[in-house]
Amino acid sequence: MFKSISLALLLSLSLSFYSGYSFGQDWSYLGFSKNTGESIFYIFALIKHGDTPGELLITQKHIFSAPQKLTDGRPYNSILISRTLNCTDKTISVDKAVFSNGVGSTVGTYENKNSTKIFEIIDNRREIDLFLLGKYCKG
Numbered sequence: 001m002f003k004s005i006s007l008a009l010l011l012s013l014s015l016s017f018y019s020g021y022s023f024g025q026d027w028s029y030l031g032f033s034k035n036t037g038e039s040i041f042y043i044f045a046l047i048k049h050g051d052t053p054g055e056l057l058i059t060q061k062h063i064f065s066a067p068q069k070l071t072d073g074r075p076y077n078s079i080l081i082s083r084t085l086n087c088t089d090k091t092i093s094v095d096k097a098v099f100s101n102g103v104g105s106t107v108g109t110y111e112n113k114n115s116t117k118i119f120e121i122i123d124n125r126r127e128i129d130l131f132l133l134g135k136y137c138k139g
Contacts, residue, residue, distance in 0.1 A: 027061070030135075033128070039066035043128070047136060054088035056136055060128075070099060070108050077102045084117050087137035091119035092129050 030043040046059040060081040067075040076099040084093045095117060099108040112118055122129045 030060075030131070039064050039068070041065065045132075050084060054086060054137075056085040056087065058083045058085055058132065058136075067102070072108075074099075074101075074107045076100060076107050084119075085132055085136060086119060087133070089119070090122050090133060090137075092122055092132070093117040093119045 025046055027044045027046050030045050032040050032042045034040045041062045041064045044061040044063075046061075048057045049055070050057050060079075060083065062079045062081070064077050067077055069075055078100050080098045080100070081094060082096040084095055086092070093112070094110070095112050097110040098106055101107050122133050124130065
């Protein structure tokens with residue numbers, strides 16, 4: 001009896017430590033968006049400073065209210081996007097995107113495998129890029 005209680009206590013402490021560690025990142029809710037004729041998606045971000053001054057590494061999570069489809073027809077419910085924002089040059093790149101279905105399985109990926117990042121100048125075409133520039137780049 002004592003052995004099973006000790007094991008249960010040890011297991012619950014281990015799980016609480018693991019879940020606290022894995023979910024202890026500082027994700028920010030940025031809001032939601034809706035493109036014409038599409039479902040609403042909710043946007044979360046995790047920000048870290050890069051190697052050079054003015055460079056931010058951004059991980060975005062988009063969660064859709066209804067399943068979306070890749071070009072080959074496979075459905076996905078969320079996207080995890082790794083981006084680099086250069087505040088000095090006002091540019092942004094998409095480094096990697098992982099598309100997942102409702103149960104968390106990866107259904108598609110995009111990755112820039114070049115040794116250099118592909119930066120685009122931030123302009124009025126994509127509101128999320130302008131929002132990120134204004135929110136995280138001071139000045």
